[in-house]
Amino acid sequence: MTRLTNLLRHISRHAPNMALPAATLRTGARMPLLGLGTGPGSVGTWQTSTEPIYEAVKVAIDTGYRHIDNAESYAEEQAVGRALQEKVGSVVERKDIFITSKLWNTRHHPDDVLPACQRSLTDLGLDYLDLYLMHFPVAWTRGDVYYPKDENGRAVLATPDVPFMDTWKSMEKLVDAGLVKAIGVSNFNISQMEEVLTNGRIKPAVNQVESHPYLVCSKLLKCAADNNVIITAFSPLGRPGEESLHGVSPLKDPKVVSIAEKHKKTPAQVCLRWQVQRGVVVVPKSTSPARILENSQIFDFQLSTEDMETISGLNKDARIVKFGMCDDHPQWPFNGEF
Numbered sequence: 001m002t003r004l005t006n007l008l009r010h011i012s013r014h015a016p017n018m019a020l021p022a023a024t025l026r027t028g029a030r031m032p033l034l035g036l037g038t039g040p041g042s043v044g045t046w047q048t049s050t051e052p053i054y055e056a057v058k059v060a061i062d063t064g065y066r067h068i069d070n071a072e073s074y075a076e077e078q079a080v081g082r083a084l085q086e087k088v089g090s091v092v093e094r095k096d097i098f099i100t101s102k103l104w105n106t107r108h109h110p111d112d113v114l115p116a117c118q119r120s121l122t123d124l125g126l127d128y129l130d131l132y133l134m135h136f137p138v139a140w141t142r143g144d145v146y147y148p149k150d151e152n153g154r155a156v157l158a159t160p161d162v163p164f165m166d167t168w169k170s171m172e173k174l175v176d177a178g179l180v181k182a183i184g185v186s187n188f189n190i191s192q193m194e195e196v197l198t199n200g201r202i203k204p205a206v207n208q209v210e211s212h213p214y215l216v217c218s219k220l221l222k223c224a225a226d227n228n229v230i231i232t233a234f235s236p237l238g239r240p241g242e243e244s245l246h247g248v249s250p251l252k253d254p255k256v257v258s259i260a261e262k263h264k265k266t267p268a269q270v271c272l273r274w275q276v277q278r279g280v281v282v283v284p285k286s287t288s289p290a291r292i293l294e295n296s297q298i299f300d301f302q303l304s305t306e307d308m309e310t311i312s313g314l315n316k317d318a319r320i321v322k323f324g325m326c327d328d329h330p331q332w333p334f335n336g337e338f
């Protein structure tokens with residue numbers, strides 16, 4: 001038996017009593033500041049096997065994670081559901097774990113929202129979600145092809161278009177029906193988030209956006225704080241394996257490395273700590289038990305004000321996830337401010 005396995009077993013025995021720091025949603029619910037990401041990475045890199053995610057979710061729960069980030073479009077909800085079935089009721093009670101899923105771009109038609117949510121619930125083996133997010137503010141053509149494309153590789157948009165507020169109204173009904181405890185948005189820029197805040201009967205609890213030291217999103221954070229919206233950072237490590245940021249990884253940034261050395265932590269832990277210390281929820285993805293553990297060890301040190309400012313100063317507005325296949329849509333978010 002390896003030292004890591006022993007360590008995980010030890011942590012597992014104590015994990016059920018660990019209360020990880022959490023953000024308080026406008027609903028009053030507590031959303032752990034650390035969650036496990038379960039997305040596949042870039043478009044077209046879906047794993048041929050969902051076993052790594054099934055194993056990762058089990059390891060994460062044993063390690064003390066109490067928040068799992070999913071989406072229908074990750075095509076991994078059944079694997080996550082199998083892992084939850086093994087752990088919920090034994091290692092953790094359902095009420096003590098926070099489960100998020102997301103409504104995909106091909107499900108924006110108001111009639112498709114309820115069936116999509118029900119499918120996610122069935123696949124996850126749950127009778128409610130803690131949080132359901134509109135994955136992206138642009139509607140694509142209805143159907144089961146996740147990335148409907150025309151001959152030029154462009155996303156086939158919904159015809160007629162479905163304004164995101166129409167989709168939102170159907171999401172509000174999921175709260176009324178008790179299928180989801182809270183609703184929110186993802187990849188919404190400031191003005192899109194403000195539109196939902198202004199016109200929604202139920203206000204968004206969360207906006208999940210890409211954020212890491214090269215995409216700081218300080219204006220969005222300010223607007224969110226002013227309006228009681230919690231921000232979740234996706235790709236919080238800058239998706240290092242993929243080198244999407246033109247070969248530059250925040251984990252290799254000399255300033256991040258130097259701060260990590262000072263605190264005897266890893267660059268990944270520093271990137272995650274910087275986010276949670278400014279009130280941002282993080283959902284790093286890993287299928288490696290060692291890195292799942294590493295990413296959870298961010299609540300036992302404090303970055304100084306100077307460290308925080310140094311990291312925020314690395315901003316380059318560099319974005320990995322661009323959904324460029326629909327960048328001609330008027331609601332494509334990345335022309336606006338974040």
Ligand SMILES: NC(=O)c1ccc[n+]([C@@H]2O[C@H](COP(=O)([O-])OP(=O)(O)OC[C@H]3O[C@@H](n4cnc5c(N)ncnc54)[C@H](OP(=O)(O)O)[C@@H]3O)[C@@H](O)[C@H]2O)c1
Nearest residue numbers: 037038039234235236237238239241268284285286287291
């Ligand atoms: N709302 C949206 O539109 C959206 C878009 C993208 C992602 N997301 C969510 O955000 C989650 C995370 O984003 P992401 O997967 O794009 O990026 P990420 O979490 O920044 O990076 C994941 C990559 O980092 C590696 N990694 C994990 N921990 C590490 C560590 N401590 N040191 C070095 N490398 C490490 C992982 O490899 P190993 O597995 O080998 O450790 C994996 O390749 C997704 O899983 C998904 O849940 C949401």
